[in-house]
Amino acid sequence: MKKIFTALLVVLMFGSVLSAQEKYIPTKKNLEAREWFQDARFGMFIHWGVYSVLGDGEWVMNNQNIPVDRYELLPGFFNPEQFDAKKIVDLAKKAGMKYITITTKHHDGFAMYDSKVSDYNVVKATPYGKDIFRMLEEECEKQGIKLFAYYSQLDWRHPDYFPRGRTGNKTGRPESGAWEQYLQFQDAQIKELAENYNIAGFWFDGWWDQQDKSDKDNPKKTKVNWDLSHTYKMIHDVNSALLVGNNHHVLPFEGEDFQMFEKDLPGKNTTGFGGTKIGSLPLETCETINHSWGFNLQDGKHKSVKELIQYIVKAAGNDANFLLNVGPMPNGKIQEEHKQRLLAMGEWMKKNGETIYGTRKGSVYIENKVVSTQKGKKLYIHVLNPVDNKIVIDGFNEKIKGAVLFEDRTKVGYRLKNKRLELTVPTEKINETDTIIEITLK
Ligand code: FHN
Numbered sequence: 001m002k003k004i005f006t007a008l009l010v011v012l013m014f015g016s017v018l019s020a021q022e023k024y025i026p027t028k029k030n031l032e033a034r035e036w037f038q039d040a041r042f043g044m045f046i047h048w049g050v051y052s053v054l055g056d057g058e059w060v061m062n063n064q065n066i067p068v069d070r071y072e073l074l075p076g077f078f079n080p081e082q083f084d085a086k087k088i089v090d091l092a093k094k095a096g097m098k099y100i101t102i103t104t105k106h107h108d109g110f111a112m113y114d115s116k117v118s119d120y121n122v123v124k125a126t127p128y129g130k131d132i133f134r135m136l137e138e139e140c141e142k143q144g145i146k147l148f149a150y151y152s153q154l155d156w157r158h159p160d161y162f163p164r165g166r167t168g169n170k171t172g173r174p175e176s177g178a179w180e181q182y183l184q185f186q187d188a189q190i191k192e193l194a195e196n197y198n199i200a201g202f203w204f205d206g207w208w209d210q211q212d213k214s215d216k217d218n219p220k221k222t223k224v225n226w227d228l229s230h231t232y233k234m235i236h237d238v239n240s241a242l243l244v245g246n247n248h249h250v251l252p253f254e255g256e257d258f259q260m261f262e263k264d265l266p267g268k269n270t271t272g273f274g275g276t277k278i279g280s281l282p283l284e285t286c287e288t289i290n291h292s293w294g295f296n297l298q299d300g301k302h303k304s305v306k307e308l309i310q311y312i313v314k315a316a317g318n319d320a321n322f323l324l325n326v327g328p329m330p331n332g333k334i335q336e337e338h339k340q341r342l343l344a345m346g347e348w349m350k351k352n353g354e355t356i357y358g359t360r361k362g363s364v365y366i367e368n369k370v371v372s373t374q375k376g377k378k379l380y381i382h383v384l385n386p387v388d389n390k391i392v393i394d395g396f397n398e399k400i401k402g403a404v405l406f407e408d409r410t411k412v413g414y415r416l417k418n419k420r421l422e423l424t425v426p427t428e429k430i431n432e433t434d435t436i437i438e439i440t441l442k
């Protein structure tokens with residue numbers, strides 16, 4: 001009898017290891033969701049939490065070494081009476097955004113949804129007492145906007161997030177903890193989000209906190225076992241269409257459905273923590289309007305409308321979505337400078353969105369000068385910061401039927417010889433943000 005029991009135990013254990021590590025094969029529903037995602041091209045990122053009360057960004061707990069027992073006073077001051085989910089979703093739509101990704105839990109461990117796993121959440125621990133994620137979910141459903149859940153795997157509050165990683169080391173927690181217990185906590189919150197909210201996917205963050213950078217040849221090495229395959233399988237078992245992305249700054253892991261880049265176009269490394277190779281999954285890059293993700297009272301370095309529009313054009317020219325961030329203030333409103341920029345982007349997207357939505361990257365790319373997007377036989381040449389009205393493109397392997405200005409169908413002169421394409425735009429038609437030439441291919 002004992003032998004049979006042991007054999008059964010081995011089979012069960014072996015089976016569970018295989019099931020968690022079996023090759024991930026995205027379902028048809030998932031692949032359709034990926035297509036939708038790539039067509040969407042533009043989303044709103046929302047970083048919002050009790051940290052907004054201090055107006056010093058979302059890293060304030062770590063940066064000011066605020067111990068947990070002091071930080072836990074903040075929820076008591078969080079009462080965003082002017083929060084209006086309809087206004088937020090209206091703004092996203094007016095900007096031309098097709099989805100919203102909001103922080104359900106950032107590194108501080110505070111849940112912006114009605115978590116049954118932890119009372120450290122916006123419903124139970126604040127005078128506001130309402131489920132912000134639920135209100136956004138319901139408004140997104142009404143307005144046909146998809147909702148993604150940002151979830152931080154890194155946690156500066158949970159005692160079992162131990163061993164500590166690179167950050168959150170001075171938050172007054174005991175130097176002990178059970179990592180497996182933390183993973184169970186994390187997975188329980190992820191599962192309740194997947195099961196109880198109508199979302200399109202997860203945007204994970206914080207894996208990098210445990211990255212073991214000592215092994216240059218193995219960037220995926222970590223000091224702990226995140227057991228990502230178990231978490232991802234759990235998500236896809238709840239709903240195979242859920243798109244999983246993880247902002248780990250390394251090549252995608254098995255079970256992920258899109259690859260994101262932060263403050264850089266895919267593959268670039270202006271930040272110093274980027275430079276990750278581009279994988280084969282749908283791509284997204286995320287950026288702030290000023291320099292802060294969470295509301296920062298003193299950060300007035302807001303990017304211009306031209307910079308933001310060129311960012312979405314460059315992203316699309318790199319086959320990537322653009323996830324542009326807002327950090328609501330403690331009263332629940334979006335700061336005016338960001339609202340105005342989003343509305344201006346929306347005006348541009350109304351006129352030119354056809355050259356972005358539903359496109360894939362085109363064959364023409366001259367860093368910072370000319371990018372291209374394509375939809376069927378239409379190749380859109382986006383001329384950014386031209387020095388004159390002649391655009392020269394070498395190595396052009398396509399055959400052309402015609403070329404016009406996208407905005408008013410004015411004919412664009414062209415000469416194609418030995419794979420060199422010369423386009424001549426009427427000088428008065430040059431647009432200082434983006435001159436779009438629509439080429440019809442043979
Ligand atoms: O530490 C976070 C940061 O607060 C923010 O959430 C960004 C958004 O991409 N991700 C991490 C930094 O890489």
